[in-house]
Amino acid sequence: MSGPGVAVAVTMTARRRLKSEDRRRQILDAAVSAFARHGFAGTTTRELARASGVSQAMIFRFFPDKAGLYRAIIDRYIARAADPFPAASTRGGDDRRILERAAADMIGNVEEDPTFLRLLLFSALEGHELSRLFLEARVLAVTRALARYLGGRMRRGALRSVPPIVAARAFIGMAGNYALMNVLYGPAMPGRLPRRRVARLFTSLFLNGITAAEAAAPRVRRPAIGAPGLDRRMASP
Amino acid sequence: MSGPGVAVAVTMTARRRLKSEDRRRQILDAAVSAFARHGFAGTTTRELARASGVSQAMIFRFFPDKAGLYRAIIDRYIARAADPFPAASTRGGDDRRILERAAADMIGNVEEDPTFLRLLLFSALEGHELSRLFLEARVLAVTRALARYLGGRMRRGALRSVPPIVAARAFIGMAGNYALMNVLYGPAMPGRLPRRRVARLFTSLFLNGITAAEAAAPRVRRPAIGAPGLDRRMASP
DNA sequence: TTCAATAAACTGAGCGCTCACTTATGAGCG
DNA sequence: CGCTCATAAGTGAGCGCTCAGTTTATTGAA
DSSP states (O other), X not given: OOTTOOSOOSTTOOOOXXXXXXXXXXXXXXXXXXXXXXXXTTXXXXXXXXXXXXXXXXXXXXXXXXXXXXXXXXXXXXXXXXXXSOOOOTXXXXXXXXXXXXXXXHHHHHHHOTHHHHHHHHHHHTTOTTHHHHIIIXXXXXXXXXXXXXXXXXXXXXXXXXXXXXXXXXXXXXXXXXXXXXXXXXXXXXXXXXXXXXXXXXXHHHHHHHBXXXXXXXXXXXXXXXXXXXXXXXXXX | OOTTOOSOOSTTOXXXXXXXXXXXXXXXXXXHHHHHHHTTTTOOHHHHHHHHTSOHHHHHXXXXXXXXXXXXXXXXXXXXXXXXXXXXXXXXXXXXXXXXHHHHHHHHHHHHOTHHHHHHHHHHHTTXXXXXXXXXXXXXXXXXXXXXXXXXXXXXXSBOOOOHHHHHXXXXXXXXXXXXXXXXXXXXXXXXXXXXXXXXXXXXXXXXXXXXOTTOOOOOOOOOOSOOSSOSTTTOO
């Protein structure tokens, strides 16, 4: 871990003093990984210090307290967010390519580095005050952008007219939930395929489903009393 | 906190003795709520004791340790799981009704009581050993059941032939992610509609998308270099 | 080039407090 | 009675956090 340090070990202590800014970044990096793995409550400042290779005291030199460090992490993520969907013109209309790419990116990014997703979930579950900002800057930005795009395509008559935000949530839900489950349960999760293939399938399902056409299956609208089916056992004890 | 206890405070202790089993259940109930709200690491045994109205020591009379209590909770949830999709015959084929109901139930159950979903997420994120069982008994059971149903319908030619598990994950993803986001962010989440309506919309999208038909939009398959679109900014820092 | 003086990075020891968990000793019902 | 239910009062360990003091890098007069 620490180079070719062997027997001597006296002058070669190899303990590097970093400039304040570098050290701060190092601690922040280590904290990102720790908080993503164990959450806020499950991470100790001692552990953070050990992971950064410094003493506990350094943590509190750079950050007011543990919560302040967490806040700094979220700030950093928010600051790096950019328009995730830079005005993909709603006229060209190669919907398939755009959606496939969006789905593949979502799945791919989460697969390559689940850190952000885990931080997002932990912050929401643990009720951190910045959780909402986190959501706004990243998740909602994507949702709204996609909704805007879909809405534009609907207005042009290319897609069925449904509430665009809900449609966007449906598509993002497919890809997002797929990625989420893979992150949470890894290989134990059945139905994992190469991400491009999944993206293609989700896109195909979604586009087939939402593309304007007289196809729409006959609207059976029976009262549906006592029907068998996926029962209510999904969430209640 | 302890009633009208004033000077005397001797005979009127009002401390009820419960039978062991009742007390155990009471503690378990309180623990479910606490763990669902704050996770395992974020919940203290003092807090559990206070919520159950007993002393801390009682917790350890009924459960070997904090982890054992958590285990008991998960065991209970797993024990209550049943076949969520009791062989909905794949021949009748009122797909719309069955799926709508499934989606509405998923959304409704989570909405009415987010406890289970939060426990599930916390246990997965915190890496609890029983997390996998939890998943198996509840989430995968539903996924597999739906996949089985869809697979049956595909074999009958009623639906397009795609990997059934992935199709199931797509549908569950729509409803599940919708419910998840609503739980995590509540009213801040845009695009919330009455659950029946959302269920109807998701089902319609999905069925339109997956129903066997020659509809399938023309397969544009350009290389897609440098295309604008939802970019990769979804998950990486 | 040398080297004390200064500034900055850094740490070990330990503070007060809370954690999960234990023990001694009742209180109340059969 | 006797036996179970219950608690008050602990225990050592570990928490977030602080601070006196040490170690290193940088400076600038000689």
